[in-house]
Amino acid sequence: MGALNLLELAARKGARVLQSSTSEVYGDPDVSPQNEDYRGLVNTMGPRSCYDEGKRAAETLFHDMHETRGVDVRVARIFNTYGPRMDPEDGRVISNFIVQALKGEPMTIYGTGEQTRSFCYVDDMLDGLMALMECETCGAMPVNLGNPGEFTMNELADLVQKMIPTHGGSVYCDLPKDDPRQRRPDITRAKGLLNWAPKVTLRVGLVPTVAYFSKELELSQVRPATGMVEGGAA
Template identity: 65%
Template sequence: MPRGSFSVGRPQKILVAGGAGFVGGHLCNRLFADGHHVICLDNLLTGRLSNIQHLLDHPRFRFVLHDIIAPLPYLGRIEQIYNLACAASPKKYQADPVHTFKTNVWGAVNLLELAADHDARILQSSTSEVYGDPCVSPQSESYHGNVNTVGPRSCYDEGKRAAETLFHDFHETRGVRTRIARIFNTYGPGMCPTDGRVISNFVIQALSDANITVYGDGTQTRSFCYISDLLDGLIALMAAPDSLSDPVNLGNPVEFTMNELAQMVRETVGSRSAIMHLDLPVDDPKQRKPDISAALAHLGWAPKVSVAEGLAQTIPYFAQLHQTLMVAE
């Protein structure tokens, strides 16, 4: 998997909750390659063992099948905790909204208690969804958002907002060494082909010469961050001074409309797909663009991989999956 320039000094014992997911699997691989002892905790509701398969028999890696809404098993001494445990695609987190909310809230409490017990650094993978359908652009960390509390996306959006509150309160009242990363759309090899995210949808449809489905008129925008850039940001944030407890945006500030992205994917694949417009889902954000000045100032971090470069590295992964499925049929 891609490697960046950020790393954390001496080998440490690190827990990655949700470590068999797309981002979690890449993070486990990156931390392991950097020499750390890694514990991957995952309930496999959306995570896949294939993301960490080659690590399972190594003495510096341990997989624990567990749902973080339940009391945590004994894991030994822990020095760092990354909380990536929650489905991130609307298709999957809306399948069981109550469990999604519990994962964000009860899971955060369980991991924060563990961090308090071990004096461990703990990083919350929050999301740009805390900004809802934003009324300002770009979105800075000081923007409080425009979120519907009773919509189909609320279980995820409000769950992540509640988790941020818990991280803030554990830091303020108990001195827990917290970090909060507000992650914007991330993509790359290893994405689940059925998770319903826009890049995986577009690429799979283009490879099949099927219609590329764009919701609404396609003028809504997103900013896409390649996985290696995100990993650099997460690791840099974990390594930052404990005083940096406020949320930090991690994303690529280069903005694309859905129409532009669909056309870019079609041209990169060399597809004959037509672009078809469908109704816009309820509460779907019209604009999403991060202000990353805090990440640049405090972490020295900014993304390096353009969307064109990232797609060129991601499409072959999906093409291989597509070819395997065709052969199987």
């Protein structure tokens, strides 16, 4: 209902409106990287399905309002994003790992830790969103925004541990049902339409992110990691 109300308002005011969609529309993909033409593999009865299907339904509303009433819309499929000012309790893997490590607690890794994610620094994401909103030719077509650098959860944990000497190691738990095995954006469309690609590697972006959490929690001093393979666009 929120998306429909916003679209109705945009129609009345002649405003351009952004749908902040998500990589979750791809579900647990069986292709990698995922481009915008991939229709996804979503379990509609799974524990994650209400979020996945809600975003897919919102994309449909945006597309239909664009086609039938000429509403000026943009659709961004946002992949994992991180950076300073994240909520320590938001449940995302980067905030979970950092907070646990700063507290000296074991970092919780689900499954084998070999599932992958691609992490985009918040400054890069904001640049991509602004470029999309300023694009005059994008229309209602969805555009992936994310960093194509792909990391396993074990690699992410290792990187965080190298940055935070107070860490308590790692503990492995059962993988939640329908947890995606891989997530990596194909940003060919964003490069072509927006002249956009992320600039900040995961190793670089984690430094201010850890510093922010450390200050918030009034805990240990951060030291940068060394010797890790950097993700992101060349």
